[in-house]
Amino acid sequence: MNNISPPSTNHVASAAPSYPNPLWILGAVLLGFALPVCACAIFFFGSLSSFGSLGEELTMTDTATGPAIAIVRVEGAITHTDDEEYITGAGSGRVMADLRAAEADPDVQAIILRVDSPGGTVTGSAQIYEVIVNEITKPVVVSMAGTAASGGYYVSAPADYIFARADTLTGSLGVVLTLINAKELIDTYGIDVVTITSGENKSIGSPWETLTEEQRLIFEAYIDESYEEFVRIIADGRGLSEDTVRQLADGRIYSGNQAVANGLVDELGDLPQAIDKAADLGGITGEPRLIEYEHIPDFTSLLLGMNGRLETTPNEELLNSVYDLLAPRVEYRYMGR
Secondary structure, three states: OOOOOOOOOOOOOOOOOOOOOOHHHHHHHHHHHHHHHHHHHHHHHHHHHHOOOOOOOOOOOOOOOOEEEEEEEEOOOEEEOOOOOOOEEEHHHHHHHHHHHHHHHEOOOOEEEEEOOOOOEEEEEEHHHHHHHHHHOOOOEEEEEEEEEEEHEEEEEEEEEEOOOOOOEOOOOOEHHHHHHHHHHHHHHOOOOOOOOOOOOOOOOOOOOOHHHHHHHHHHHHHHHHHHHHHHHHHHHHHHHHHHHHOOOOEEEHHHHHHHOOOOOEOOOOHHHHHHHHHHHHHOOOOEEEEEEEEEEEEHHHHHHHHHHHOOHHHHHHHHHHHHHHHHHEEEEEEOO
């Protein structure tokens, strides 16, 4: 019997699989995150460097010196705020800062208030007005654009001269209170809203309750007081009797032509005509230099703003929006816009 040896088998030892060093992986992830962040930061600070230092007010003209006219814009709805940075619309903080900067600038000989606003809050309008009357010593010329109604006219009234276009919508002089009564809606859907207050008028203006006659009188007294202040301001600024102003201030709107005819506006014209008049009142000969101010928030403010948005949940944002929509508003505002 033949002895047959089994075939020999060559055993090859397999190498253990190799893995990248975890430190390299972590470094790559961090680098991938850091590069876009750094790129954004470089772009942000690079952009700001073309304007100047963070947070300062800047003249948006060349570096020339000499007599100038400052253009201060009141564009959009007027709101009351102390914040000078990144305000949408005509935030009173920003407008007041521009007016004060123009007053402090030795080169500025006159100020143009460029108004394109339907008005807004009573407080914001009053804040801007008070700076013009109490702090500005230089000539102020108003140039009304498309709309200068209600609070937009309120801030214009103390100016030394007012221009409007023929098609400017102005007027709407008066006060408006907006209340939303959702009681019938919640009754329809069987929603029970319980409000516990320290006094019977503490929840005045609540959208969930029907306004009582006493509460209506409370609101009317507040509105009448604000209206009388509006009448006085127009009378003082335009040199009209209060009785004449009351006849004009019944809430109706006026075209620029009509506003000139009734004494609310001095002359028809647009921004070029306002510039010529401001130069004349400021004693500027030749082509005037124009200055506008821009506010740039510092990086800390930006981070805090972003952090605030991140910390607000969608439910909180929705709730804030509902409260903002339903809250009573007393405004110097044209409601058609």
